[in-house]
Each structure stands twice: as structure tokens, then as C-alpha cells.
Amino acid sequence: xxxxxxxxxxxxxxxxxxxLRGVNxxxxxxxxxxxxxxxxxLRANFDISxxxxxxxxxRNDMLVRVLIHITTFYLFNTVQDVDIPERVETNxxxxxxxxxxVATGKLATTLDHLxxxxxxxxxxxxxxxxxxxxxxxx
Numbered sequence: 001x002x003x004x005x006x007x008x009x010x011x012x013x014x015x016x017x018x019x020l021r022g023v024n025x026x027x028x029x030x031x032x033x034x035x036x037x038x039x040x041x042l043r044a045n046f047d048i049s050x051x052x053x054x055x056x057x058x059r060n061d062m063l064v065r066v067l068i069h070i071t072t073f074y075l076f077n078t079v080q081d082v083d084i085p086e087r088v089e090t091n092x093x094x095x096x097x098x099x100x101x102v103a104t105g106k107l108a109t110t111l112d113h114l115x116x117x118x119x120x121x122x123x124x125x126x127x128x129x130x131x132x133x134x135x136x137x138x
Contacts, residue, residue: 001032002052020075031074035067041103046111069095
């Protein structure tokens with residue numbers, strides 16, 4: 001998968017991660033897959049598949065951060081609600097807002113753009129508009 005155990009340092013305690021990951025990392029893999037599915041709004045303009053294929057230092061830091069917090073949230077879905085720290089839910093909600101802002105162009109990102117036929121970034125955003133009217137009735 002995209003995330004490594006070291007990515008979770010400072011986010012979730014190592015012993016707690018060991019408890020939550022499940023048999024043969026089944027719960028961890030499911031949680032990461034669900035987290036990756038949350039990136040779907042970005043797929044219209046960004047090459048998410050290529051980003052997820054990167055390893056080590058080549059990975060996008062923002063994407064790692066987003067996926068860590070969302071994966072942690074889904075990992076905690078395997079325990080009782082009273083055992084889920086409030087910060088996990090807050091971080092999850094914040095990362096969903098980041099995804100929404102990036103997808104709508106309200107937040108800059110260093111993710112690789114999809115390219116159109118002219119090798120320019122593919123975009124759903126329109127700049128410019130109609131020619132100005134002169135209000136001349138003749």
C-alpha cells in the first residue's frame with residue numbers, strides 16, 4: 001500500500017496501531033483503501049494513480065498527510081465509539097475539507113495534474129468570458 005508504518009509516527013501510538021491493524025493487516029489495508037476512495041473528487045484534475053504509485057521521498061507530503069489522518073479514522077471504526085479520540089474525528093473532517101478545497105481549486109497543491117492533448121494541465125475551470133458589450137443599439 002501507499003502508507004508505511006513510519007508515516008503513522010506522531011499520529012497514532014505504535015502499540016495502538018499494532019492493536020488496530022487486524023490479522024495480517026486486514027483492517028489496515030481496508031482502512032487505507034477506504035481512505036484512497038475519499039480522493040475521488042481529485043481524480044478529475046490530478047493524476048492520483050501516479051501519485052499513489054510513488055514511493056519514499058518522492059511521495060507528495062500533502063497526500064501522505066491526508067491519507068494518514070483518513071486511514072487512522074477508518075482504523076478507529078473497528079473499536080467502540082467511546083474509544084475513538086476526538087482529535088481523530090476532527091483530523092478526518094479537516095482532511096475532507098482539504099480534499100474539497102483542492103478539488104474545487106480553492107487551495108493550491110503540488111499534486112501532478114492530468115494533462116490534455118496539448119500537454120497542458122487538464123482543468124474544469126474556465127477563465128475569461130464573453131466579449132464585453134458596447135450597449136450600442138445600432
